Amino acid sequence: xxxxxxxxEKCSGCGLCSLACSEKRIGAYSNKQGFIHVYSQPDKLxxxxxxxxxxxxxxxxxxxxxxxxxxxxxxxxxIESNCVHCGLCVSECPYNIMVxxxxxxxxxxxxxxxxxxxxxxxxNALEIV
Amino acid sequence: MFGYQKRILSIDLTERKADYVEYGEDIMxxxxxxxxxxxxxxxxxxxxxLDPFDENNIIIVATGPLCGTPxxxxxxxxxxxxxxxxxxxxxxVSGGRFGxxxxxxxxxxxxxxxxxxxxxxxxxxxxxxKFIPAYDLWGLNTFDTQRELIRGKRKAETMVIGPAGENKVxxxxxxxxxxxxxxxxxxxxxxxxxxxxxxxxxxxxxxxxDTAQLSKWVSHVNKCIKDNIVLGTSxxxxxxxxxxxxxxxxxxxxxxxxxxxWFELGEQLSGQKLREExxxxxTACFACPISxxxxxxxxxxxxxxxxxxxxxxxxxxxLGSMCGISDLSTIIAADKLCDEYGxxxxxxxxxxxxxxxxxxxxxxxxxxxxxxxRFGNNEALLKLIPLIALKEGIGAELSMGTRELAKHxxxxxxxxxxxxxxLEIAGHSPRGCYMMGLGYSTSPRGGSHLDSRPTIEYKGLxxxxxxxxxxxxxxxxxxxxxxxxxxxxxxxTEHLFGHTxxxxxxxxxxxxxxxxxxLVTGWDIDIEELEMIGRRIWCLERMYNLASGFKNEKDTLPxxxxxxxxxxGPSTGRGITKEILDQMLANYYKYVGWDNxxxxxxxxxxxxxxxxx
Numbered sequence: 001x002x003x004x005x006x007x008x009e010k011c012s013g014c015g016l017c018s019l020a021c022s023e024k025r026i027g028a029y030s031n032k033q034g035f036i037h038v039y040s041q042p043d044k045l046x047x048x049x050x051x052x053x054x055x056x057x058x059x060x061x062x063x064x065x066x067x068x069x070x071x072x073x074x075x076x077x078x079i080e081s082n083c084v085h086c087g088l089c090v091s092e093c094p095y096n097i098m099v100x101x102x103x104x105x106x107x108x109x110x111x112x113x114x115x116x117x118x119x120x121x122x123x124n125a126l127e128i129v
Numbered sequence: 130m131f132g133y134q135k136r137i138l139s140i141d142l143t144e145r146k147a148d149y150v151e152y153g154e155d156i157m158x159x160x161x162x163x164x165x166x167x168x169x170x171x172x173x174x175x176x177x178x179l180d181p182f183d184e185n186n187i188i189i190v191a192t193g194p195l196c197g198t199p200x201x202x203x204x205x206x207x208x209x210x211x212x213x214x215x216x217x218x219x220x221x222v223s224g225g226r227f228g229x230x231x232x233x234x235x236x237x238x239x240x241x242x243x244x245x246x247x248x249x250x251x252x253x254x255x256x257x258x259k260f261i262p263a264y265d266l267w268g269l270n271t272f273d274t275q276r277e278l279i280r281g282k283r284k285a286e287t288m289v290i291g292p293a294g295e296n297k298v299x300x301x302x303x304x305x306x307x308x309x310x311x312x313x314x315x316x317x318x319x320x321x322x323x324x325x326x327x328x329x330x331x332x333x334x335x336x337x338x339d340t341a342q343l344s345k346w347v348s349h350v351n352k353c354i355k356d357n358i359v360l361g362t363s364x365x366x367x368x369x370x371x372x373x374x375x376x377x378x379x380x381x382x383x384x385x386x387x388x389x390x391w392f393e394l395g396e397q398l399s400g401q402k403l404r405e406e407x408x409x410x411x412t413a414c415f416a417c418p419i420s421x422x423x424x425x426x427x428x429x430x431x432x433x434x435x436x437x438x439x440x441x442x443x444x445x446x447x448l449g450s451m452c453g454i455s456d457l458s459t460i461i462a463a464d465k466l467c468d469e470y471g472x473x474x475x476x477x478x479x480x481x482x483x484x485x486x487x488x489x490x491x492x493x494x495x496x497x498x499x500x501x502x503r504f505g506n507n508e509a510l511l512k513l514i515p516l517i518a519l520k521e522g523i524g525a526e527l528s529m530g531t532r533e534l535a536k537h538x539x540x541x542x543x544x545x546x547x548x549x550x551x552l553e554i555a556g557h558s559p560r561g562c563y564m565m566g567l568g569y570s571t572s573p574r575g576g577s578h579l580d581s582r583p584t585i586e587y588k589g590l591x592x593x594x595x596x597x598x599x600x601x602x603x604x605x606x607x608x609x610x611x612x613x614x615x616x617x618x619x620x621x622t623e624h625l626f627g628h629t630x631x632x633x634x635x636x637x638x639x640x641x642x643x644x645x646x647x648l649v650t651g652w653d654i655d656i657e658e659l660e661m662i663g664r665r666i667w668c669l670e671r672m673y674n675l676a677s678g679f680k681n682e683k684d685t686l687p688x689x690x691x692x693x694x695x696x697x698g699p700s701t702g703r704g705i706t707k708e709i710l711d712q713m714l715a716n717y718y719k720y721v722g723w724d725n726x727x728x729x730x731x732x733x734x735x736x737x738x739x740x741x742x
Contacts, residue, residue, distance in 0.1 A: 012413035012420040015226070019199045019416060023344065028334035029198050030233055032284070039284045040226055040306035042275040045424045045438045047412065048283075096284070120199075122351070122418035123411075 002113055002128045003074050006049055010125035013038055013047025017117035017126060021108075024116050035097050035108035036117050049125075050095040051117070052076065052108045060089035060098055060105070069105070076107050130154050131337050132194035132649040133162070138236045140251065140258065142322050143184065143243030147258035150240075158652060159738070162193035164220050165615035165666040166238060167209035171218050172669055172742050174240075177676035181211040181314075182297065182321040184244035190288070190327075191238040192228040193617035197335040197415075199347045200645050201354060202619035204229050204415040206305075208288075212313040213299045214476070214530055214551040215575050217674035221315055222579070222614060223288075224414035224422070225308035227329060230286035234331030245323040250278065250289075253329040263325040268292060270469040271304035278328040289326030290316045291471025293518035297321055298528040300476030300553070301518075304468060307412070307424075307438040311473035312577065313552060314530075338651040346648050350625070350641065351418050359624045364421040365411065369442035370400035375587075377450075380699030381561030383554075384450045385504050386482040387547050387689055390558055391698020394455035398445050403457055412438060419621065427458040437465035440474070443578075446556030447478025452485060453504030463510050470518035476530060479553035481513055483531045483546055484523075492540040497523050544688035550575030550679065557583040559690045559705055563596055566705040567603045567713045570684040571727075573670040579620055582606050585628050596709055600716030605629035608663035612642060615666060630660055664721070665737040668729050672742055675728060684714055684727055 021034030031037055036051040054074060061069045061076060068082035069089055085103040098107050108115075110128065118126045136149045152166070160169045167189040179186050188210045195203035206228030212219035231239065234255050248263040266274050271291040278287045286306065293301035294316030301316030302309045310316075337343050355361040363371050376382040377395035384392040392398070407425035414422075426436035440448065440460050448454065448463045467474045481502075487493050488502035500523050501509030516524025526534055531546035531553055547554050549569045554576030559566035568581020581603045585591050591598060609629045613620065626641040627633040634640055634656060643654050654662075671679075685691070686705070694704035718725060722733030734740045 009410065012411050014413040014417050014420065015229075015415050016199060016418065022334065023199075023340050026334060027340055028336045029340075030332070030334040031229065032233065032332040033334055037284060040286055042279075042287065042304075042306045043272040045307045045412070045436060046410070122355075123420070 002110055004051060004053060004110060004115065004118070005127045005129055006051070006053065007125045007127065008049070010123045011047065011049055012123055013040075014122065016120045016122065017049070020116035020120040024111065033099070035099075037095075037097065050097060052095070052097050055094060057094065059092045059094055063088045063092045075109065078105060078107065080104065130157065131651045132198070132335070133157055134232060134235050134237050134333070134335075136236050137238045137240060138253070138258070139240045139242070141243045142241060142245040142249070142324060145245070145260045157194070158654070159662065160666060161612070161615035161646070161662060162237060163191050163207040163615040163617035164209065164611065165662065167191050167207055167220055168218060168666055168669045168673065170240065171209070172673050175211065177673055178678075179211060181213040181216060181318055184322070185242075186211050186318060188241040188315065188318055188322070189238060190231065190241070192232045193615060194649050195616055195618070195645060197229045197232045198337060198343065198649055199416050200343070200649065201347065201350055202414065202417045202419060202622050203616060203645065204417070205617045205619060206231070206310075207614060207617055208303055208310040208315050210315045210318045211677070212315065212552070213297070213317050214314045214532075217550065217573060217677045217679055218670055219313035219315065219574055220614065221302065221310035221312045222617060223303070223305050223308050223310035224619070225286070225306040226415050227286045227288045227305040229415045230329045230331050232331070232335060233333050234329050235333045239327070241319075241322065241324065244321065248323050248325055250325045251327045253327065255331055255333065266325045267295060271471050272469060274326055275304070275306070278326055282328065282330055285328045285330040287326055287328050289471075290319050291469060291518065293317070293471040294320035296518065296520050296528070298472065298518060298520065299530045299533070300473040300480070301471050302473045304471055307468065308414075309468060309473070312475065313574065316471050337649050339648075343648045346644065353625055354418055357625055360419050360621060364419050364621065367400035367404055368421045368423050370403050370440065370445055372400070372442045373445050374399045374401075376556070378699065379561065380695065380701070381558035382450050383446055383547070383556050383558060385453050386451060386486040386545060388486065389697045390561060390695045390700055392450040392455070395450065397455035398449050398457060398460070407457060407461065409436060414619065417619065421621065425461050427461050430458055432458045432462045435462045435465055437461050437468060440464040443556050444474040444478070447475045447482075448510065451478050451482035452510055454507055454510060455505075456507050459507040459510060463514060466511065466514040470515060472514065472518055475555055476553040477514060477517060479547050480527050480531050480534065481510060483534065483542075484527055486545060487538050487540070487542055490540070492538050492542055544692070547687055547689070548576050549686060550682065552576040559686050560695055560703055561700055562586040563593065563599050563705060563709065563713065564603050564606070566686060566690065566710055567599055567717060568607070570686055570710060570714065571603070571607070571717060573674050579614075580607050580610050582610070582620070582623060582628065584623055590628070596713055599713050600720050602629070604717055604720045605631070607667055608660060611666040611670075612659060612663040615662070616642070616646065630663060631656060661737065665739060668721070668733065668737050669739055669742065671723070672729060672734075672739065680726075680728065686710065
């Protein structure tokens, strides 16, 4: 599996990545219903981008007591048969990136290796390695 | 109805209540959103004679149908109200992300009514609206206020006023992120309602009929942007400051309160110098691939470390050449102060420049002349901005803006007070570009450069000395901007979508305006319908403002521009006389269907379906 890398110095904050992601996921536009969020940081005169970069805490994986989430090849993988639908993984995600699909968690799978967010970025601020 | 959320949030600050109103598809198709929708609501709800600070006055925050979609340069928002500067219907457009967040909260717009009896801020979390005391925020600058508002909800977006809005300075703006809905003093109207700001958080979606079709269109437009020399190269590299040296070389850069139109120190303010010595990083509005905005930082000297998003061209003109200031570090610091205190940089700079000329002519009272008011005084500029926002000392007089200040000073100083209808004019010469001369005169906002445009003349697409086509060009440009500010499109799209609605079609290109609207809404608007929408909105603004008091004032320019020719630089001798302006006005009134006094005829109103107003 590939890894998503963010070059913050190149990012303009336009959020086209978030729209491309939501378009693919829900067939409409939202910068909260995709797996990549961009928002203002007014006092820093900048924008922040959050996505699943596989944070060091792995909180979603750590909190899951039934091993429904595991780390596999640098991504969080969902094992549906183990899920008891407690929702703790979604609520524990420090970046609010993991979402519910029905009563199960849904997470970024990098569009199978060719992510829409990377494709639409006008400034090559997102990269897949 | 695609592209819209079909709900408007109606907030009563007096009663601290929020409810929702719906406007049907018929209204949206006639007025689109943004400015058009705001003008319709104003005409429907607000007595034109109402004082801007009357609690029955309203503020509208409006998005457009394209907001929140990936259509490029189309996710801005409009803040509209009665302006304390012009006393007419006014709107200011801002970039940033508040509009997108509002739409994702499920609303196309907010109507703010009434007045809170104590400082308050409003928290909108999707459909949940709360009123929260703002005693602890009152007096804070715009950035500190926004930091406090997003504490605990970091992905929310905010719009706030600073001390200038609290103190009802006539050119106080509204900051949203590091962008500003700056013009017309609408920040003062919000301050008069004891409203410090709004935080909005939304998790809803914006739906269009066919995302695949829209994506295909957006990819095409984005490629056109990339291939366009202005949008794809100049703007991302230099932003609007790249314009400054071009205008200075043409000799049409407002300098020292328009006493001159050539700044001998202009090289010091060039876009190239700003880029090479101050640039930190670029920023963009939502869903915009152009990225015209740049954060700049002072490196070295007494102002070391100060950074600001900007200055853009208009700020370089107003706080720079107009004040005779050539130090970019000072202008970056002044730009930052204006943002912190919540002031419009154009009106701030033009008002200070006017006071500098008055001081140098000896028109200011004793004491004021000692305040350092003279062209080229960097320290005075930085001292005056907080004084204006806080209405302290000489700042109290300057906070009135040039029109009122000229009355206060006397000595016929209104002849060189650079405002139209009370709004300080932007950095585009009415003497150098006749389209701007006629444009400022007929704009519902007065001295705004965003209604009529100078671009056709800058690009050499019309003969600058031939007045025969100017009335039609100005009218068609204004009709385009009325549609553009209702969609809501960034004005830079004119380089691609066309300088008028029909521009592309007349030049063998494609209709990008109607196509963008139709792919988002599912409508089948054609160019004739779009033209009618633009004329309707433009005419409605005119009607409302005539009733607000504009009918007592002629459409004209400050005497300096009509009586004095450009005296130095490459355009020496050029001018726009009263005769030229009157001839253009007569042609213009005829073209837009207004009578000899500039009043829309009954026939025109009927054609535009405005006769009920």
